[in-house]
Amino acid sequence: MLYSTRTASEKRRLLRERLASGELLQFPGAFTPLSTALIQQKGFDGVYVSGAVVSAELGLPDIGLTTLSEVAGRAQQIARMTDLPALVDADTGFGEPMNVARTVQTLEDAGVAGLHIEDQVNPKRCGHLDGKAVVDADTAVKRIRAAADARRDPDLLIMARTDIRALDGLAAAVDRAKQLVDAGADAIFPEAMADLAEFEAICSAVDVPVLANMTEFGKSELFTTQQLADAGVRIVIYPVTLLRLAMGAVERGLDELRASGTQAATVPDMLTRKRLYELIDYSGYTAFDSAVFDFEVPGAH
Known part of the structure; x- marks a missing residue:
């Protein structure tokens, strides 16, 4: 955390x-x-x-x-x-x-x-x-x-x-x-x-x-x-490897969103909400001190 x-x-x-x-x-x-x-x-x-x-x-x-x-x-x-x-x-x-x-x-x-x-x-x-x-x-x-x-x-x-x-x-x-x-x-x-x-x-x-x-x-x-x-x-x-990979994906996603009017086709290429929450350790923050402040992690999928 x-x-x-x-x-x-x-x-x-x-x-x-x-x-x-x-x-x-x-x-x-x-x-x-x-x-x-x-x-x-x-x-x-x-x-x-x-x-x-x-x-x-x-x-x-x-x-x-x-x-x-x-x-x-x-x-x-x-x-x-x-x-x-x-x-x-x-x-x-x-x-x-x-x-x-x-x-x-x-x-x-x-x-x-x-x-x-x-x-x-x-x-x-x-x-x-x-x-x-x-x-x-x-x-x-x-x-x-x-x-x-x-x-x-x-x-x-x-x-x-x-x-x-x-x-x-x-x-x-x-x-x-x-x-x-x-x-x-x-x-x-x-x-x-x-x-x-x-x-x-x-x-x-x-x-x-x-x-x-x-x-x-x-x-x-x-x-x-x-x-x-x-x-x-x-x-x-x-x-620069990771930046190039990320910006390449961003550009392709923007092109798709502009062309089709929805990001639906690019969702399989995205980091899921669940994986994002794992990376930022959402659960660690909820467990830190629930006596001071407690909250629920939103539904992940």
Whole structure:
């Protein structure tokens, strides 16, 4: 009922332990607190809060238009809803190194288990689009040092994302990953890898966990968990998958409603009232303290 049964510090510690085990962890992208509850019920390892999804939900493109307060607000709503660790996309840290430090502490207060800071110029753009630009190595290193120095909980996972592969090739990505680990990064997110061999090269070059971004319609093939695990990857995110599935269904439903004048044909595709009530734990609320306030759950079907 209500929110997570685990504290933020517990979730951070458990994420560290899972990463140390060497297994591959799957983090679907949650686009609402309700979708977060479903991710946990389906047995996934964590939830991801995508900057692209936060932007899209606001009706904006992923070009650095969102603010720290908007991202932190949604991250808090998602992180507190689940016992799973939440990893959040912190873009470029919303400014220069001092801004990065404030971003880390704000997101730490939001209850996330980890966050990633990227080396794109500010404002950034979606990592799987052309026309990106990255900062020089010194600036990228300062961002990660500021992030690592700013955290108050040593278990908060500071991940460094690099987009340099699309501009200067794999060798540059390997070099940048090493520099970011030396600066204090606990994990590496190499964006837009071309194939499994490139993931293997990054994993072999650093002694920290590596993340794979399995976003649809991007630069990377949609590899299986087994393929990624064999390449050495330890975290895989599916950042926009659930939002795309949901919005595809919404569009088809609206088309049907407009065309036929009724939603009757789409009812079999809907989440039932009973299932919705299970997800939001209606029964838990009725049982919480009936001496204070009692009500009956409406008929479910």
